[in-house]
Amino acid sequence: MIVTIDGPAGAGKSSIARQVADRLGFEFLDTGAMYRAVTLGAIWNNIDFQDVDALVAYVRSVNLKWHKNRISLNDTDVTNEIRTPTVTGAIHVLADLAEVRAQLSQQQRRIAEGRDIVTEGRDQGTEVFPDAECKIFLTASPQERAVRRQQQLAAAGRNVPIEDVIVSQNRRDEEDRSRPIGSLRPADDAVLLHSDGMTPDEVLQKALDIIAAAAETAAEVPRR
Ligand SMILES: Nc1ncnc2c1ncn2[C@@H]1O[C@H](COP(=O)(O)OP(=O)(O)OP(=O)(O)O)[C@@H](O)[C@H]1O
Numbered sequence: 001m002i003v004t005i006d007g008p009a010g011a012g013k014s015s016i017a018r019q020v021a022d023r024l025g026f027e028f029l030d031t032g033a034m035y036r037a038v039t040l041g042a043i044w045n046n047i048d049f050q051d052v053d054a055l056v057a058y059v060r061s062v063n064l065k066w067h068k069n070r071i072s073l074n075d076t077d078v079t080n081e082i083r084t085p086t087v088t089g090a091i092h093v094l095a096d097l098a099e100v101r102a103q104l105s106q107q108q109r110r111i112a113e114g115r116d117i118v119t120e121g122r123d124q125g126t127e128v129f130p131d132a133e134c135k136i137f138l139t140a141s142p143q144e145r146a147v148r149r150q151q152q153l154a155a156a157g158r159n160v161p162i163e164d165v166i167v168s169q170n171r172r173d174e175e176d177r178s179r180p181i182g183s184l185r186p187a188d189d190a191v192l193l194h195s196d197g198m199t200p201d202e203v204l205q206k207a208l209d210i211i212a213a214a215a216e217t218a219a220e221v222p223r224r
């Protein structure tokens with residue numbers, strides 16, 4: 001069974017998707033980590049971000065591996081290095097390129113093949129797994145997401161003013177919504193889960209309920 005969780009920055013996708021996968025004994029895939037890793041690699045290799053051909057050739061050449069919730073790039077574990085503001089600010093350049101998206105989407109489908117998996121990102125329910133048995137669009141208001149993100153950053157030792165969190169969050173959501181391919185949007189058949197005022201445990205339970213209902217429907221309706 002494939003469960004997709006898409007949504008805007010800071011909606012809680014990775015934390016909820018990981019817990020859902022643990023509870024159900026499914027694999028978990030963080031597709032944002034893949035976009036982050038190739039962006040980090042392009043920076044490390046001094047690739048000109050204006051040079052589309054060079055970026056695409058680079059992404060084609062790299063060996064990206066997702067294993068036990070960690071990501072490696074050409075056999076170097078970059079799970080921690082991909083979370084810097086420099087990487088976050090540059091991702092949109094690669095994420096906007098159709099060839100890069102095609103390459104990473106193909107890898108995502110390969111990873112999911114034959115597995116029970118919870119995969120999260122922006123385009124999982126719309127572009128990568130249009131036939132997924134269960135699609136969730138997890139969201140929350142910009143203010144609530146920013147407060148959660150600010151707390152997450154503070155816990156990691158970075159005290160960032162809420163205004164700055166909101167500005168960068170809004171910029172990223174706008175970039176993610178406006179790209180021509182793989183844009184941030186709910187699939188027509190996604191269930192909307194709006195988490196304002198809900199604790200993480202309540203969101204987890206709601207997600208599990210949505211998945212249980214979808215699994216029941218999938219058992220009744222044979223796959224196309
Ligand atoms: N319902 C909730 N209530 C309070 N905090 C939450 C809730 N859901 C998630 N969080 C917290 O919000 C922060 C952001 O969550 P998370 O990293 O899972 O978001 P995300 O959607 O994966 O973000 P991004 O796409 O930017 O990586 C984390 O610290 C997480 O623990």
Ligand SMILES: Nc1ccn([C@@H]2O[C@H](COP(=O)(O)O)[C@@H](O)[C@H]2O)c(=O)n1
Binds near residue numbers: 035176
């Ligand atoms: N399926 C996806 C996942 C991510 N992106 C882009 O990567 C950025 C980082 O994602 P995080 O979830 O790790 O914050 C995100 O802002 C998107 O630009 C994507 O395009 N498609």
